Amino acid sequence: xxxxxxxxxxxxxGYLVIPVVLFIFTVFVPLVAALFYSxxxxxxxxxxxxxxxxxxxxxxxxxxFWASFEHNIFLVLFCIIGxxxxxxxxxxxxxxxxxxxxxxxxxxxxxxxxxxxxCIGFIWTMIYDQRRGILNFILLHMGKINSxxxxxxxxxxxxxxxxxxxxxxxxxxxxxxxxILLSAVASIDTEVLESAELDGASGFDRxxxxxxxxxxxxxxxxVTLCVAGNMKAFDNIYVMTAGGPGYSSMVxxxxxxxxxxxxxxxxxGSCISVAIFVLSLxxxxxxxxLLRSAMTDKYDKIEAKLQKKRDKEMREAAKxxxxxxxxx
Amino acid sequence: MxxxxxxxxxxxxxxxxxxxxxxxxxxxxSEAPAAAEEPAAEEAAPAEEEAPAEEEAAPAAEEEAPAExxxxxxxxxxxxxxISMMHFSTSEEAExxxxxxxxxxxxxxxxxxxxxxxLNQEVLANDDYKTQIATYASADExxxxxxxxxxxxxxxxNQGLVLDLTDYITxxxxxxxxxxxxxxxxxxxxxxxxxxxxxxxTCTVVIYDSALWKEAGFDEFPKTWKxxxxxxxxxxxxxxxxxxFGNSGQWQLNSxxxxxxxxxxxxxxxxxNIIAGNGDAAFTDDAFVAAxxxxxRLFHDTGIFNSDFNAINNEEAREYYIxxxxxxxxxxxxxxxxxxxxxxxxxxxxxxxxxLPQAEDATKYEKFQNIGLGYGLAxxxxxxxxxxxxxxxxxxVQTLTGPEFADYVGENYALGGxxxxxxxxxxxxxxxxxFYNFSYVDNKGCEIYDSYxxxxxxxxxxTEMQEMVNGDKKPADVAADTQKAYEDYLxxx
Numbered sequence: 001x002x003x004x005x006x007x008x009x010x011x012x013x014g015y016l017v018i019p020v021v022l023f024i025f026t027v028f029v030p031l032v033a034a035l036f037y038s039x040x041x042x043x044x045x046x047x048x049x050x051x052x053x054x055x056x057x058x059x060x061x062x063x064x065f066w067a068s069f070e071h072n073i074f075l076v077l078f079c080i081i082g083x084x085x086x087x088x089x090x091x092x093x094x095x096x097x098x099x100x101x102x103x104x105x106x107x108x109x110x111x112x113x114x115x116x117x118x119c120i121g122f123i124w125t126m127i128y129d130q131r132r133g134i135l136n137f138i139l140l141h142m143g144k145i146n147s148x149x150x151x152x153x154x155x156x157x158x159x160x161x162x163x164x165x166x167x168x169x170x171x172x173x174x175x176x177x178x179x180i181l182l183s184a185v186a187s188i189d190t191e192v193l194e195s196a197e198l199d200g201a202s203g204f205d206r207x208x209x210x211x212x213x214x215x216x217x218x219x220x221x222x223v224t225l226c227v228a229g230n231m232k233a234f235d236n237i238y239v240m241t242a243g244g245p246g247y248s249s250m251v252x253x254x255x256x257x258x259x260x261x262x263x264x265x266x267x268x269g270s271c272i273s274v275a276i277f278v279l280s281l282x283x284x285x286x287x288x289x290l291l292r293s294a295m296t297d298k299y300d301k302i303e304a305k306l307q308k309k310r311d312k313e314m315r316e317a318a319k320x321x322x323x324x325x326x327x328x
Numbered sequence: 329m330x331x332x333x334x335x336x337x338x339x340x341x342x343x344x345x346x347x348x349x350x351x352x353x354x355x356x357x358s359e360a361p362a363a364a365e366e367p368a369a370e371e372a373a374p375a376e377e378e379a380p381a382e383e384e385a386a387p388a389a390e391e392e393a394p395a396e397x398x399x400x401x402x403x404x405x406x407x408x409x410x411i412s413m414m415h416f417s418t419s420e421e422a423e424x425x426x427x428x429x430x431x432x433x434x435x436x437x438x439x440x441x442x443x444x445x446x447l448n449q450e451v452l453a454n455d456d457y458k459t460q461i462a463t464y465a466s467a468d469e470x471x472x473x474x475x476x477x478x479x480x481x482x483x484x485x486n487q488g489l490v491l492d493l494t495d496y497i498t499x500x501x502x503x504x505x506x507x508x509x510x511x512x513x514x515x516x517x518x519x520x521x522x523x524x525x526x527x528x529x530t531c532t533v534v535i536y537d538s539a540l541w542k543e544a545g546f547d548e549f550p551k552t553w554k555x556x557x558x559x560x561x562x563x564x565x566x567x568x569x570x571x572x573f574g575n576s577g578q579w580q581l582n583s584x585x586x587x588x589x590x591x592x593x594x595x596x597x598x599x600x601n602i603i604a605g606n607g608d609a610a611f612t613d614d615a616f617v618a619a620x621x622x623x624x625r626l627f628h629d630t631g632i633f634n635s636d637f638n639a640i641n642n643e644e645a646r647e648y649y650i651x652x653x654x655x656x657x658x659x660x661x662x663x664x665x666x667x668x669x670x671x672x673x674x675x676x677x678x679x680x681x682x683x684l685p686q687a688e689d690a691t692k693y694e695k696f697q698n699i700g701l702g703y704g705l706a707x708x709x710x711x712x713x714x715x716x717x718x719x720x721x722x723x724x725v726q727t728l729t730g731p732e733f734a735d736y737v738g739e740n741y742a743l744g745g746x747x748x749x750x751x752x753x754x755x756x757x758x759x760x761x762x763f764y765n766f767s768y769v770d771n772k773g774c775e776i777y778d779s780y781x782x783x784x785x786x787x788x789x790x791t792e793m794q795e796m797v798n799g800d801k802k803p804a805d806v807a808a809d810t811q812k813a814y815e816d817y818l819x820x821x
Contacts, residue, residue, distance in 0.1 A: 043820060044480070045487035046468035130636040149635065155576075156639045158800060244578060245638050246795030261459045263784035264483075266466055 031277065034270040042267035055271035065272065068250045069279060074162050075169070075251065076230045076283065082170030084222045087177035092207050094178075095185050106182065109175035117172070121239025124168040128154035128240075155241055158248035165237050165249050169230070177222050184218035185211060216295050220288060227287050231280040252276045405723060407716035408444040412471035413724075414464075415449070416457040417526075424669050425662065426741030427526035434733045438724055445720055465489055473721050476522045476706035478513030478779035479786070490521045491707040496722050497523065502730045505747045513779045514704045522704025523729040527743040529661030530699045530767045531776045532588035532684060534571075535649065536656035539678040549656070549682035553626060556685055560632050563655050570632040572654035574645030578790040579778070581797065584642070584660050585684070586623055587698045587777040592690035593619040596774065603780045605818045611789075611811040612804075615692075620796065620803035622687045627797035638794055650675075658684075664763055676759060681766040695771045701746065702779050705729060744768055781817065788813040 038055055040048040059065055094105050112120070127134050136151030145151045154164055188211065196206050212219070234253040237243065243250035243258070256276060260269030413435075417428035439447045450471065452460055458477070464470045465480075470489060484490050497503065497511070497520045510524040536549050544562040546555070560570045575581045591599070593615040601609035610616075627633055634640075634648060642659050643666075649657035650670050657663065664681070671679060686693045705725040711718050727733070729746045738749035742760045744767075753761055778786045789810040795801040 041820070042466075043483060044462045044465050045484060045489055046466065047487045128639075130639060153636045153639050156636065156798065158795075158798070242576070242578065244576070244791070244794050245798055246791055246800065248795075258787065261462060263787045264462060264782075265784065 034273045034277075036270075037267055038271035038274050040267040040270075042265070042270075044264040044266060048267065051267075055268050058268065059271055059275055064247050064250065065252070065255060065275070067247060068252045068255045071162055071249065071251050072231055072233065073283070075166055075233055076227050076287075078163070078166045079169055079173070079230050080223055080226050082166070083173045083226055084177050084181075084219070086170070087174050087181055087222075088207075088219075090174065090178050091181045091185055092203070092211070094182065096203070106179065109178050111175060112172045113176040115172070117235035118239050120168050120172050121236035124236070125155070125240050128164060130154070156245055158245055161241060161245070161249045165240050168236055168240075169233065172236075173226075173229070177226070180218060180222055181215065184215040188214050213295070219295070220291050223287060223291055224284055227284050228280065231276065231283060252279070405442060405445065405716070405720045407714075407720040409717065410446045410448055411473060411717070411721060411724065412448045413450070413473040414452070414457070414461060414471045415475050416452055416454045418451050418453055421453070424665050426665070426737045426743045427529075427745070429740070430733050430736040430745075431526060431728065433736055434728050437732070438727050442720070447724075470708045472708050472711050472717070473724060474706060474708070475525060475703040476514065478700070478702050478704070478776075479782055481514050481521055481704075482516055483782065485516045485521055488709060491709045491712060492519050493521055493523065493707065493722075493725075494519045496726070500726055500730075502726065502747050505731065505734075507744070507746060507748060509773075510701045510746050512775070513700065513702070514706075522706040523725045524701035524746040525703050525705045525729055526701060527661075527737050527741075527745045528699055528701050528767070529743065530697045531583045531660045532585060532658065532698050533660065533664060533763075533766060534656055534658050534682040534684060535646075535664060535667060536680055536682060537649075537652075537675060537678050538680045539674075540568075540655045544655070549680070550685050553622075553630075553685045553687055556632055557630050559655075560630070568652065569634040569648060569654040570656065571634075572645040572648040572657040573627075573633050573637045573659075574640040574642040575638050575794060575797070576641045578794050579786070580642050580659075581623070581793050582786060582790050583698075583776060583778055584658055586619065586793070588684050588696050588774065589623060589687065589690075590616060590619040590777070591696045591698075591774045592684070592687055592693045593622075595692035599775055599777070599780075602814075603775075611807045611814055617803055617807045618689060619687075620793070620806055622689070623793070624796050624799070624803055628799045638798060661763075661767065668759055668763075679759060681762055683766075683771055696774045697766070697771045698776045699767060699773045700776045700779050702776065781814070784817055785810060785813045 037048070039050060039052060041051040041054065042048040090109065093099060094102055099105065126132065130136060130151050130153045131148045133151075133154070135154065136145065136148050139145045139151055140148060155161055157164075192210060192214075193206055196210055201209070232253050233251050234257070237249055237251055238254055238257075241249045243254050252272065253276060256269050256272035259272055260266050415431065417431040417435075419432070422428040422432050435447070435449070439445075450460075457475070461470070461474060464474075465484060465487075468489070476484065476490060481490070497506070500506070507528075510528060511520050514520055514522040514524065534549055538548070540563075541547075541549060541559070544559045546559060550556045550559060556570060563570045573580070573585070594609075594613070595615075598609045598613065598615065602611075627637065634645065634654060637645070642663060645654075646657050646659055646663050646667055648654040650667060652675070657667070667679070668676070683695045683697050705728055707718070707721050707725065711721050731747055731749065734745050734747040734749035735751065737743040737745055738751035742751070742753060742756050742764045753764060756764070789806065792801055792806040792809055796803060796806050
């Protein structure tokens with residue numbers, strides 16, 4: 001019966017091949033092309049000269065690139081704490097019984113993540129502006145500065161600029177992670193939370209010992225998305241500082257772009273792209289492994305060990321009872 | 329069965345749509361949104377590809393072409409078909425910018441006069457244009473006619489991306505009216521590769537409010553930086569900045585300041601040697617380092633500039649001048665155009681122009697202002713395969729840089745281009761006359777650094793100078809890093 005309405009194998013194949021082709025053309029081909037071009041000395045124009053691993057040697061010694069990598073790592077850490085961390089706190093507040101109009105909170109929280117990063121960049125450039133910005137306006141009215149002209153020139157301070165360009169990113173994506181985490185929290189059985197409340201668990205206890213372990217997998221997904229997103233951060237930094245002052249807010253993607261399209265070294269630019277890909281994989285893989293081990297409770301570990309032991313005993317008992325072939 | 333056929337057709341159509349994304353550039357060109365607004369970019373079915381004409385005729389026709397052009401300019405062209413063209417005179421850009429306005433007007437009139445030729449234009453804003461044209465160059469798919477940036481000339485010519493136009497420039501019907509100085513950025517081994525396009529404008533001009541400076545005790549703008557520093561005391565009391573400048577884009581400090589101040593220290597030979605790459609000049613030369621040191625001192629130590637110069641761009645900085653928050657502004661001709669359109673009547677009357685003041689230790693001071701044409705109209709060498717098409721392209725670029733263009737910018741904006749124009753300057757008001765005299769008559773023209781050499785060199789200099797004027801990097805280190813980028817460029821050339 002089921003077989004009669006089941007489409008033929010090649011029909012299924014025909015439909016499935018479409019996304020595969022799409023994937024190959026948009027991800028795989030550019031990646032392989034970048035890898036290929038990264039072995040060439042190629043300045044804008046049709047002429048390319050094969051130069052083996054020269055670009056990679058140059059990359060390893062390129063201080064600006066590694067400074068950009070550090071900035072990306074800073075951005076990742078800042079945003080994991082800022083985006084996912086604050087989103088989690090907000091989720092715990094919103095899911096409390098005391099908060100009314102949850103839908104509105106959810107909608108407005110999600111709003112900034114629908115605005116384009118370029119607009120966000122412009123909005124925050126205005127906020128940080130020395131003479132017309134709201135930040136210095138507040139400082140002025142708090143009496144911290146005498147006039148707007150005496151206020152800090154926020155985006156021109158190399159020691160603060162990375163933090164300042166990270167804040168808009170945090171602001172933009174809190175709502176995004178909030179929505180993901182809210183749906184995970186909503187799937188927790190309310191009876192578990194209620195019984196914990198009856199047992200006298202505080203709000204913090206419930207968040208730490210019940211909610212967090214139960215949404216572990218969602219949290220790992222959020223952190224992965226956050227790391228991946230920030231390893232390729234580009235647009236709002238490009239708008240706000242273009243990597244400046246000097247190289248103080250340069251990130252890898254921006255450096256790759258500038259190398260390719262401003263200085264015209266396309267071969268080296270491809271090499272940077274490959275490096276971004278590899279470094280991102282390492283950082284994402286590393287963060288996942290770290291998170292999994294951190295989130296695995298010591299009781300979980302004991303439990304897993306016990307389970308293994310029980311399984312082994314059962315297998316041995318079965319072997320003893322049914323002979324060499326074991327339980328069939 | 330029917331269902332099966334339909335499903336196969338549907339998936340084929342979807343796959344085809346996907347693959348179309350990687351299709352020919354011709355399709356992309358006619359679909360580009362910017363091009364869509366152009367009168368020329370008709371959605372009509374593209375004419376069949378012109379088969380390359382008889383090959384043996386090509387070289388001969390090529391040589392004869394200049395002679396034919398004289399008549400071609402006024403008569404019918406033999407070519408019927410498409411010409412692809414790329415430029416950055418968008419409709420937004422054309423508002424208030426004389427060169428862009430004239431470019432659009434001349435293109436439209438040429439297009440109307442040649443109904444048999446379909447001109448497919450791709451018009452992008454300048455920043456996007458630079459990225460896009462570099463991408464086409466790398467894929468060897470440049471349009472038939474495009475704007476070549478002076479600093480790319482050598483490397484693109486060496487890669488065979490640009491047609492040698494020497495004969496068409498010297499043999500042009502308008503050759504006697506050409507200002508040959510503007511050809512320098514487009515010259516390689518004594519051959520010309522582009523018709524200098526748009527208008528020649530200064531990149532460094534001090535725009536000041538003469539009434540304010542009179543109050544400060546100066547009948548005209550100070551001749552030395554020392555006097556500017558003295559004037560600062562007065563303007564501080566008034567609560568306004570002495571000079572407004574914006575460098576958040578990083579190129580401004582190079583194009584609108586150092587490119588001019590540098591000449592006061594190095595004189596004219598130094599940069600000629602840098603362009604030639606003959607080893608007689610280096611960015612680490614004492615004179616250039618001294619220019620950087622003075623730049624650092626002026627921006628970092630004296631306080632004559634608005635303190636947020638590195639966090640705002642030139643567009644924001646000129647607003648300080650317009651709003652009366654600064655007594656003067658340093659920018660380029662594009663800023664002068666904008667300021668002109670946005671001043672109140674009294675300030676408009678009081679606004680005057682000056683060259684950069686003299687630095688105390690500058691030994692080669694003259695009244696320098698850097699002027700030139702940064703872009704030239706160039707032709708893809710592949711066009712030469714079809715002599716008729718080449719003749720049409722030559723006619724197009726000669727028109728776009730010829731008297732029709734020059735008269736339009738002259739009469740409407742009092743600006744000059746590659747072709748000299750006759751117009752009545754006295755018909756314009758004082759502001760326009762003053763700026764014309766500043767740009768073309770009164771001062772010593774010098775080169776715009778980044779019209780030459782290579783973007784990889786300027787990218788290093790621009791980025792590091794931004795740190796330098798913050799006081800975070802030594803001028804000598806900036807010079808050394810720039811020199812390294814310059815040597816890398818020379819090695820690759």
